[in-house]
Amino acid sequence: MASISFQKAQRWYPGADTPAVPGIDLEIEDGEFMVLVGPSGCGKSTTLRMLAGLEEVNSGHIFIGDRDVTKVPPKDRDIAMVFQNYALYPHMTVADNMAFALKMAKVPKDEQDRRVKDAARILGLEEYLDRKPKALSGGQRQRVAMGRAIVRNPQVFCMDEPLSNLDAKMRVHTRTDIAKLQRDLGVTTVYVTHDQVEAMTMGDRVAVMKLGELQQVDTPLNLYDKPANLFVAGFIGSPQMNLLEGVAANGAVELGGYAMPLGEAAPHAEGKVTVGIRPESWRIVAASEGGLAVVVTVVEELGADGFAYGTADLDGTAVDIIVRVGGREAVHKGETLHVVPEPSKVHVFDTATGERLS
Amino acid sequence: MCDAGGVRMNLATGPDPTDLLTLPWSVPLEEWPHEHLVSLPRGISRHVVRFATIGGTVYAVKEIAQETAQREYGLLRSLARAGIPVVEAVGVVSGRATPAGEPLDSALVTKHLRFSLPYRALFSRRLDHDLETKLLDALAELIVKLHLAGFAWGDCSLSNTLFRRDAGALSAYLVDAETGQLHPRLSDGQRDYDLELARTNLGGELLDLQGAGLLSASVDPITTAESVVDRYCRLWDELTRPQTISADEWDRIEQRLRRLNALGYDVSQIEVDEVEGRPEIFLQTQVVEAGHHRRRLQQLTGLDVGENQARRILNDLDTFRAQAVMPGTDVDEAEVARHWKSDVFEPVVALIGPELAAKLEPAEFYHEVLEHRWFLSEAAGRSVPLEKAARSYIDTVLRFRPDERAVLDPTLMGVGQVEAAEDS
Ligand SMILES: Nc1ncnc2c1ncn2[C@@H]1O[C@H](COP(=O)(O)OP(=O)(O)OP(=O)(O)O)[C@@H](O)[C@H]1O
Ligand SMILES: Nc1ncnc2c1ncn2[C@@H]1O[C@H](COP(=O)(O)OP(=O)(O)OP(=O)(O)O)[C@@H](O)[C@H]1O
Ligand SMILES: [Mg+2]
Ligand SMILES: [Mg+2]
Numbered sequence: 001m002a003s004i005s006f007q008k009a010q011r012w013y014p015g016a017d018t019p020a021v022p023g024i025d026l027e028i029e030d031g032e033f034m035v036l037v038g039p040s041g042c043g044k045s046t047t048l049r050m051l052a053g054l055e056e057v058n059s060g061h062i063f064i065g066d067r068d069v070t071k072v073p074p075k076d077r078d079i080a081m082v083f084q085n086y087a088l089y090p091h092m093t094v095a096d097n098m099a100f101a102l103k104m105a106k107v108p109k110d111e112q113d114r115r116v117k118d119a120a121r122i123l124g125l126e127e128y129l130d131r132k133p134k135a136l137s138g139g140q141r142q143r144v145a146m147g148r149a150i151v152r153n154p155q156v157f158c159m160d161e162p163l164s165n166l167d168a169k170m171r172v173h174t175r176t177d178i179a180k181l182q183r184d185l186g187v188t189t190v191y192v193t194h195d196q197v198e199a200m201t202m203g204d205r206v207a208v209m210k211l212g213e214l215q216q217v218d219t220p221l222n223l224y225d226k227p228a229n230l231f232v233a234g235f236i237g238s239p240q241m242n243l244l245e246g247v248a249a250n251g252a253v254e255l256g257g258y259a260m261p262l263g264e265a266a267p268h269a270e271g272k273v274t275v276g277i278r279p280e281s282w283r284i285v286a287a288s289e290g291g292l293a294v295v296v297t298v299v300e301e302l303g304a305d306g307f308a309y310g311t312a313d314l315d316g317t318a319v320d321i322i323v324r325v326g327g328r329e330a331v332h333k334g335e336t337l338h339v340v341p342e343p344s345k346v347h348v349f350d351t352a353t354g355e356r357l358s
Numbered sequence: 359m360c361d362a363g364g365v366r367m368n369l370a371t372g373p374d375p376t377d378l379l380t381l382p383w384s385v386p387l388e389e390w391p392h393e394h395l396v397s398l399p400r401g402i403s404r405h406v407v408r409f410a411t412i413g414g415t416v417y418a419v420k421e422i423a424q425e426t427a428q429r430e431y432g433l434l435r436s437l438a439r440a441g442i443p444v445v446e447a448v449g450v451v452s453g454r455a456t457p458a459g460e461p462l463d464s465a466l467v468t469k470h471l472r473f474s475l476p477y478r479a480l481f482s483r484r485l486d487h488d489l490e491t492k493l494l495d496a497l498a499e500l501i502v503k504l505h506l507a508g509f510a511w512g513d514c515s516l517s518n519t520l521f522r523r524d525a526g527a528l529s530a531y532l533v534d535a536e537t538g539q540l541h542p543r544l545s546d547g548q549r550d551y552d553l554e555l556a557r558t559n560l561g562g563e564l565l566d567l568q569g570a571g572l573l574s575a576s577v578d579p580i581t582t583a584e585s586v587v588d589r590y591c592r593l594w595d596e597l598t599r600p601q602t603i604s605a606d607e608w609d610r611i612e613q614r615l616r617r618l619n620a621l622g623y624d625v626s627q628i629e630v631d632e633v634e635g636r637p638e639i640f641l642q643t644q645v646v647e648a649g650h651h652r653r654r655l656q657q658l659t660g661l662d663v664g665e666n667q668a669r670r671i672l673n674d675l676d677t678f679r680a681q682a683v684m685p686g687t688d689v690d691e692a693e694v695a696r697h698w699k700s701d702v703f704e705p706v707v708a709l710i711g712p713e714l715a716a717k718l719e720p721a722e723f724y725h726e727v728l729e730h731r732w733f734l735s736e737a738a739g740r741s742v743p744l745e746k747a748a749r750s751y752i753d754t755v756l757r758f759r760p761d762e763r764a765v766l767d768p769t770l771m772g773v774g775q776v777e778a779a780e781d782s
Contacts, residue, residue, distance in 0.1 A: 015543050055547040074550075087402050087517065089562050091569030097562075104561045104580055165404060165426075165536075167463075 002155045002188055004028040004051065008060035009070075011046050020046045021212040023060055031186040033179065035203035037193055038235070043212040044192040045160055051190060052081050052158045064155060080154035082162050086145040088133040095120070095129040098147040105152075112151075119150040122184060142166075142174045146181060157182070157189040163198070175202060196236050200224070208232050226347075230354040233276045233347060239307055239322045241276045244314065245351055248273045253348075256314035258292045263343035265358035273357065276347035279307060280324040282339040291338040294321045299331055308337065366453040368431075377412045378467065383454050386462055387421040398470065398764055399479045401517030401533075402563075409470055416470035416764060417448060418533075424452050424464040426536055431466055433509075433535040440507045441647050443500065443531040445471050445520065471531055473719045473762050474520035477563070480528075481572040483760055490577050492528045496521060497560075498589035500530035501552060502597065503648045510548045512537030515559035523718070523762070524664035525725040549594075553587050560586055597623060600642045611641060618643065622650045622665045658695035661703075663721035670725050671703075678702060706748045710756070716763040717756050727751050 008023040021043040028034045036044040049055040051062060053074030061070045069077050088097055095116050102112045120126045123143040133141060149157060162178070163171045179202045182189050193199055199206045200220040208215040208223065208231070216228040227233035233241050246253040246260070248269040253260045255275075262269060285291050294310040308331045311318040323339055325331045348358040365383045382390055387406045396416055398409045406421045422430070427450045434447035446469040454462035477493065486492060497519055504511055511518075511532070518534035541548075564579035573579065597618065603610045611630075618625055624647045631640040647653075651668035655661055655675075663671065678698045683689050706727060707720045718726065731747035 013541070013543075013545055049547060049551070054551045055545060087404070087515070087559070087562065089566035089569070090402070091566045092562075096565070096569070100562050100565055101558060103565075104558065104583070167423075 002065035003030045003032075003063075004034075004156065004188060004190070005063040006047070006051070006060070007063070009047075009050055009057050009062050010059045011043075011050055011055055012058045019058070019212060021050070024212075024214060026207060026214065026217065028188060028190065031188055033182050033189045033191065033202060033204045035191045035193060035199040035206045036209060037196055037199035037206055038209035038215075040194055042209040044194075044209055046212075047209070048158050048160055048190055048192050051156070052079050053077050054081070078155040080149045080152040080157050082146075082149045082157060082159040086148065088141055088144060090133060093130050093132060094125060094136070094144055097133060097144050098151055101148055102151055115151040115153060116147070119147045122150065122181070123147050138170055139173055139177070142170070142177065146178065150181075150185070155188065157187055157191075159189065159191045161193055162191075163193075171198075178202065197238060200236065208235060210235075226356070227276070228356050230274060230276075230349045233349065233356075237278060239279050241278050241347070242282075242321055243274050243276050243349075244312075244319060245272070245274050246314070247271065248348070255292060256312060258290060260292070260341065260346070261343065262346060262348060262358075265343075265346040266348040269348055269357050272351040274349045274351045275341075276349065277341045278345065279322040281342045281345035282323045283342060284323070284325070284329070285338050285340055287336075287338050289338065289340070291340040292321070294323060294337045294339055296331060296333055296335050296337060299325075299333055301327070303327060306331075310337065365451060368428075368450045368452075377415075378417070378449070378451070380412060381410055381419075383451055383465070384456055384462070386456075387419060387465065396764065399476045401476050401478070401515075401519075403517060403534075416472075418445070418468045418470050420466045420468075421463045422466060422536070424450075427452070427464040427466040430534075430536045433538050433540060434468070436540055437504075437507065437509060437532065437535065441649055442503055442507055442509070443529065444535065445469065445531060445533050468533075470764065471520050471522070471533075472764065473722075474522050474531060475762060476520060477516040478567075478572070480521060481567055485759070490574075490582055493521065494560075494582065494586050494589055496524075496528040496530035497556070498586050499593060499648075500532060501556060501586075501590055502593045504532065505544055505549050505552070505594070506597070506648070508541045508543055510539045510541070510544055511535075511552050512539065512555070513559075514552055514556040516563045517559075522664060523722045525666035525670045525722070526729070527666050529664050529666065553590060556586055556590075557583055593621075596621065598643075600640060602640055614641065614643060619650050622652075622669070623648055624650050624653075658692055659699045659703075661699070661721065663719075667721040667725055670728065671721070674698075674702075674728060702744065706744060709745070709748050709752060714752065714756055716761040717759050718762060723751075723756070726755070730755065 005028070006024045006026040008025060009021065010019055010023045011021045012019040024047055036047060038044055046055055050057050053069065053072060057070050061068055063069065064077060092100070098119060099112045099116050102115065116129070117126070120129055123146065125140065125143055125147065128136060128140065133144065136144065163174055166174060175198060191202060200223070203220060205217060205219055206223055207217040210231050216223060216232045223232060223236050227236060230243065234243060244255055246255045248262065248266070248271060251262050251267050253262060253273060253275055260275060262275075266273070292312050294308070294312050296308045296310040298309040300307045300309070304327050306325050306327060308323045308325050310321050310323070312321050323337060331337065346358065347356065349356055367378060381394055387408050390408060390410070394410045396409045396411045398416070400407055408419050410417050410419055431447045431450050434444050437444045438446065448467040448469055450464055450466055452464040454464065456462060480489060480493065493516070497516070500519065501511070501514060513534060513536065518532065520531045520533050521528045522531065560583035561580055564573060564577070564583055567573045568579050601614060615625055625643045629642040629644070649665055651672055652663065652665045655663065655668040655672055658675070661671070675695060675698050679694045682697065683694060703724060706724060710720070710723060727744065727748045730751040731742050731744060734742040734747055734750060
């Protein structure tokens with residue numbers, strides 16, 4: 001088991017004009033499940049690959065435990081990289097499917113057997129060890145693939161979008177499987193995904209990246225409740241947080257004729273700000289109570305609740321607004337809703353710098 | 359772009375979209391009726407892949423998510439443009455739904471690569487005793503070509519490669535580009551990772567073949583899989599290694615270029631730097647395109663064949679020229695090539711006849727005939743005419759070979775990840 005420390009680790013691809021990762025500082029605790037998330041090209045894979053030793057670190061350092069591994073070759077880092085793609089081989093038993101990487105690494109046979117048995121017990125696959133993969137269900141096949149990584153007994157797991165090839169249902173299923181397994185094993189894990197829902201449901205902590213830079217490293221709950229900047233605010237959460245630009249003065253923001261009170265969030269904010277309201281933080285009020293007028297264009301019913309998608313007119317500009325509506329609240333296309341935010345759930349950001357003010 | 363009842367087809371120019379529209383897109387691929395399908399062997403895959411035939415053309419259809427399909431389509435097209443041997447991407451069919459309105463995944467459509475052989479077919483009907491070597495050489499060369507083009511494959515395996523006979527050797531084609539990334543240049547780490555994947559996947563696939571009883575007893579799956587890395591490194595070094603030569607050895611630059619051409623590669627750029635304070639020159643060649651012989655033969659004759667086949671045929675063309683042209687006369691190269699094609703190549707190939715046409719590709723047949731003639735001539739102690747050699751080859755060898763245009767082998771039909779175990 002081991003902690004991980006990135007210290008200004010930089011990666012510059014040969015011939016590129018700018019570094020893919022200019023210098024990342026990140027501390028990962030022993031046994032922690034850390035998810036790196038961000039849009040395509042933000043440097044998640046590069047960061048992971050630096051840790052695994054697959055990408056040269058141009059400057060800075062990486063530690064695993066107390067050991068500086070910056071220049072250590074991949075095979076000596078005691079890391080298992082879980083391949084994005086896996087194939088189960090139809091003519092090999094489940095045990096052989098799990099063990100073949102060990103065989104290739106020339107691990108003695110009795111040691112192979114022991115590790116496969118241990119992994120099978122953890123994965124609930126003991127009774128299938130002598131069977132062929134075709135006897136397994138889809139979920140069990142996924143577990144065999146995980147077994148391949150477990151038998152390597154590493155200090156750290158590195159996983160790069162391991163679920164990207166699965167269909168939606170299997171992805172949700174396997175997501176929980178991996179997260180549970182990681183907690184049972186307690187092996188420090190760094191997991192890369194572009195999917196924020198995956199990140200939020202799996203990670204102990206989540207590191208949000210953009211253009212090679214960390215934006216915020218925090219627990220899923222804190223990322224959701226206290227996004228550090230506009231990028232994180234817009235990236236985390238589905239549907240997206242409503243982000244409305246306006247001018248703050250005297251404890252309120254002027255939004256197309258509606259003065260939204262900033263309350264305790266940022267009572268002294270002045271000038272150009274962006275307020276963030278999550279779809280579930282709106283309250284629908286009577287027209288007489290004021291609030292922001294939203295013309296509903298689409299209603300999405302999800303059963304227990306639903307979302308109304310509409311537009312608000314902010315000084316001549318139509319701005320998209322999403323409002324969560326209770327399943328029993330009858331909201332119709334074409335209707336005008338009046339909404340006000342829950343005072344304690346208003347996020348305020350500096351429009352120019354994107355930084356959180358509240 | 360073509361729209362029909364909600365189904366959207368983005369097609370490359372070429373196929374007639376109305377052809378593809380006859381396929382039952384509103385049915386999940388797994389349930390397509392047999393009348394549309396042909397059973398051809400496949401590699402191991404996680405997605406549903408089927409071969410459909412329309413008007414004599416066989417298409418491979420793979421059901422995958424819209425974004426993935428679009429991405430893979432784009433990558434296959436880019437690789438093809440860069441002269442890399444890949445399957446031909448035809449289009450993406452999206453917006454599919456069942457009659458009940460249930461949405462279905464998109465489909466990536468590629469052309470079935472004629473005369474291509476999935477590795478399982480090669481092993482189960484082994485015609486070459488040194489199959490493993492040929493296979494690994496072909497795969498290593500494919501990875502080198504991809505890496506030279508800046509493509510990190512991310513899923514190199516035998517299942518994701520197709521093989522075609524190429525003048526006795528094999529040449530490899532990429533089928534599955536789903537996990538790939540294209541960059542101007544790859545880092546060493548990106549290349550190493552691909553090799554690690556290749557080694558691991560090959561190890562698994564060879565062990566699986568062993569499990570199926572298809573591997574020669576003399577072949578060790580693990581050391582064989584490992585050897586792909588050496589094969590790759592040897593070729594990569596040869597193609598990219600910088601060289602220091604002394605200032606009066608300019609002819610060594612030419613030697614190097616000839617050597618690279620002989621290996622089948624063209625050089626786009628030569629960088630010559632003086633080594634400071636020393637009478638030496640630092641030479642760095644930038645190899646770009648594979649297919650040196652192939653392109654040259656195509657320019658001369660219009661024939662589009664494999665690299666080794668082209669090399670072989672160009673030699674034959676040289677011999678023809680030496681015999682046909684009076685020494686000292688100046689005859690246009692292309693002119694000679696035209697004569698060779700109409701007077702030598704085409705008559706020999708025409709001897710195959712329609713009933714044997716599915717056995718071997720014409721260029722491979724021609725290569726085999728040249729080989730056959732050599733053996734006959736050795737045995738007879740004199741030169742045997744080409745036509746006679748061709749007839750003899752057809753009667754004594756070709757007739758007895760299995761068809762390879764589209765391998766129709768009942769024991770291999772529709773081999774997928776799970777079904778395969780049922781065959782054993
Ligand atoms: N060999 C290379 N040469 C130049 N740039 C590269 C190379 N490899 C990667 N990059 C660039 O580095 C940046 C970071 O890439 P990286 O793969 O780490 O991003 P990512 O966040 O993992 O994206 P994705 O989700 O698409 O995999 C991208 O802009 C990418 O294009
Ligand atoms: N154009 C083609 N010509 C011939 N064979 C093809 C073609 N396209 C696909 N195949 C066959 O179908 C098999 C599966 O295709 P492919 O590898 O694209 O599927 P996949 O589900 O993406 O695989 P993976 O599990 O590796 O991601 C290949 O191994 C190959 O044998
Ligand atoms: Mg594949
Ligand atoms: Mg694939």
